[in-house]
């Protein structure tokens with residue numbers, strides 16, 4: 001039988017999920033379905049685009065990197081999606097007041113197990129009774145920060161089993177609006193979704209004719225190897241295909257992100273890869289004795305890969321420390 005709507009295909013994926021092993025990827029279940037799609041080629045392209053947008057862009061990685069068993073089962077967080085005007089700094093700054101925050105300290109090593117933990121940075125050693133480690137999963141995977149003694153085997157295994165997707169943004173500012181003012185998203189239905197870029201007009205949030213292109217997985221990584229000029233040119237040719245002569249001749253401003261090459265990120269955010277499971281997030285969260293605690297999106301098993309997951313994981317680490325501090329004073 002054939003599945004004709006994206007919703008039917010997604011329902012079919014959930015069916016396949018119920019019997020999937022932890023080794024299966026979303027691609028294992030989806031590829032045969034997509035291959036069997038028949039009918040109008042444009043409708044087929046639309047279905048492929050929608051699925052890639054819903055699954056690959058959401059997880060910032062390709063189907064073959066996503067565990068079928070763990071895809072689409074993350075708990076939904078209440079409330080609508082919002083774009084924080086002025087950036088997330090507006091949320092973080094009020095929380096920073098009164099804290100001694102030292103910028104420019106690049107951590108090379110965390111030593112623990114002695115009378116106090118020691119954090120070796122490019123600006124000297126900082127000693128402390130407790131340390132909360134919040135480096136991203138991508139940085140753990142690169143072993144950029146050494147631990148002495150080394151991390152327990154179970155943590156090392158979980159670090160390797162989870163995946164880090166890549167999402168890069170191509171931000172383009174134009175001199176005038178050339179797309180429909182009420183458009184939520186603009187997409188080009190190519191025959192393949194390999195280089196899919198989803199274009200979001202930002203005008204409702206910024207008041208300016210700005211479009212943000214989202215890329216994911218291999219495509220996002222590949223644009224990091226190209227010059228900014230070439231990346232912008234590719235995006236402009238997509239938009240020109242859609243809007244022809246209405247596209248202004250040049251952009252008046254641009255930003256292209258490179259999260260995979262960023263030594264302090266090595267990717268965008270985590271997901272469960274084939275072979276992994278949500279319990280890997282719990283393993284990453286587990287403290288080492290009463291000195292080293294862990295927070296960050298990849299330590300939150302309910303809302304991994306999100307800002308709220310990162311925030312809640314920080315609260316959890318704080319509670320773990322306060323509990324110990326309470327028992328110290330008691």
Ligand SMILES: Cc1cc2nc3c(=O)[nH]c(=O)nc-3n(C[C@H](O)[C@H](O)[C@H](O)COP(=O)(O)OP(=O)(O)OC[C@H]3O[C@@H](n4cnc5c(N)ncnc54)[C@H](O)[C@@H]3O)c2cc1C
Nearest residue numbers: 106107135136139167264268269296297305306307308310
């Ligand atoms: C393109 C993109 C789009 C996203 N979209 C959304 C979205 O729509 N909704 C959502 O909820 N989430 C989204 N996310 C995910 C969200 O941004 C992350 O989950 C969240 O920011 C993770 O917070 P964190 O504190 O765990 O890690 P980070 O914010 O990455 O903080 C880790 C910090 O550690 C620092 N660091 C790393 N290595 C070292 C070192 N050796 N020494 C010292 N410091 C170091 C880094 O500089 C960084 O400041 C998106 C992410 C990306 C990249």
